[in-house]
Amino acid sequence: MQLITLTTDFGSVYPAAMKGVILGINPQATIVDISHTIPHADIRAGAFALYSVVPYFPADTVHVAVVDPGVGTARNPIVISAGGHFFVGPDNGLMVPAASSLGYMQIFKITNFGLLGDVSATFHGRDVFARIGAYLSDGMPLEKIGETTIGHIHLDFGTVEVEADFISGEVIYVDDFGNIITNIKASDMLKKFNFKEQVRVFRNTMPFLATYGLARQGELLALIGSHGFLEIAVNRGSAAKMLKVECMDKVRIE
Incomplete structure (x- = not known):
């Protein structure tokens, strides 16, 4: 396996250090950036970004994901194996929705610190997760990286309530277009509402x-996004800015 994806909240500069580490260990690796603009420390937004794209990558891909407000603390560094993919990052729930969507998860706690060298207390993305991801992409078996563990931090996208005259949930992501993505799945929305109906x-x-294009320019609309969740958008505009909505805000559809 040679394909590695990166998902972080690091912005500019820091992802380059991760790529340098990866290529120093496995020069043949192909690195794909999923996103480095996850809102800082927003673990669930990072989980959604990873969840949204993982199904489109081939088996044997290594996904290095680092949204890690607990860096340097007692939280565990882990690898999750699921559906032929490998997920490398902190044990804070970030990788769980994507991994669990692929099937049974096997979790390894990273214990072979001899693979790492010097480890900064504040940059495990470079010194731990990028290195382990590179070794995995170069064929190192999981058994040489760590030991299996049962416990892990769970994370999901929250509860959706479907009632006779409304559906309620919450905002889980705001994309670069300003589209407001909720945790309400298409199947729940289509049980209650029909296309062209006013909500x-x-x-x-x-x-x-x-x-989007079925609305007038500048008009608000609700739709099912390509990710399979309900989103609120503005045709050629930003719904998040117009409505002043952020991640974790509650949403109610009537």
Whole structure:
């Protein structure tokens, strides 16, 4: 396996150090950036980004994911094996939705610190996770990296309530277009509402449409995004800015 993805909240500069480490260990690795603009310390937003794209990568891909407000503390560094993929990062739930979507998870606590060399207390993305990801991509077996463990931190996208006249959930991600992505799945939304029906969300009435271009320019709309969740958008605009909505805000569809 030679393919490695990176998902972090590091912004610029720091991901380059991770790539340098990876290529120093496995010069043949192909590195794909999923995102380095996850909102800082927003573990669930990082989990959603990873969850959204992992199904489109081939088996044997190594996914290095680091949104790690607990860096340097007692939280464990882990590798998750699931569905032929490998996930490397902190044990804070970040990788669980993506890994569990692929099937049975086997979790390894990283214990072979001889593979790491000097480890900064504040940059495990470079000194731990990038290195372990590179060794995995170069064919190192998991048994040489760590030991199996049962316990891990769970994370999901929250609870959705489906009632007779409304659905409630919460915002789990705001993308670069300003689209507000909720944890309400298409299957739940389509049980209650039909396309072209008017719905009320965030104190605004808007149409529930199949795609952005069916709304007028500047108009709010609700739709099912390509990720399979309900989102609130503005045709050629930012719904998040217009509505002043952020991750973890509650949402109610009526």
